[in-house]
Amino acid sequence: MNAAYTVQRRGPGEVDDLYALIEACGEDMWRRLGLDHWKPPTPIEVFRDYARTKEVYAVRDGNELAATFTIGPDAPEPYPPSNWANHAHRAIYLNKLAVSPMLQGRGLGRWCMDEVERLTRERGFHAVRFDALTRNAPLLAFYDHLGYRRCGDMYVYDEIGRGWDIVLYEKVL
Secondary structure, eight states: TTEEEEEEOOOOOOOGHHHHHHHHHHHHHHHHHHOOOOOSSSSSHHHHHHHHHHHEEEEEEEEEEEEEEEEEESOOOOOOOGGGTTSSSSEEEEEEEEEEGGGSSSHHHHHHHHHHHHHHHTTTTOOOEEEEEEHHHHHHHHHTTTTTTEEEEEEEEEETSSSEEEEEEEEEO
């Protein structure tokens, strides 16, 4: 763990800066990779609701906002249970992992995933599950490298009605 990184849970009235970070990541993915799935991102009202119904975290590098992620025990999409290694495992579902474009490539994404796994274990869950956009090859390679297992492909709709091909991921802890 990098001693400079800290993680803090945020409430519904404390997510505007996290939302701005997600917007910046969406712009960055659009410019670098031609990906527009976070352009625009989830509406701010939905993101605030996540802070009420899930756990939304801010990651700081010293005094600087560096990343955010959201976890919760409920799947954000109707994932087919048959895709998981053992659908009976109690799982935490990750979404909205975003690392500041200026800090990417420095190990912060790995640190965030380590935190997600730590929080998962602390809550008595046995697996981390999430999805990633099929067209985001660098992100898929990142999750593969961290030991997450590809569990299948799906077509889903986001909160504003856009459709995307995704890869489902899981790691049993």
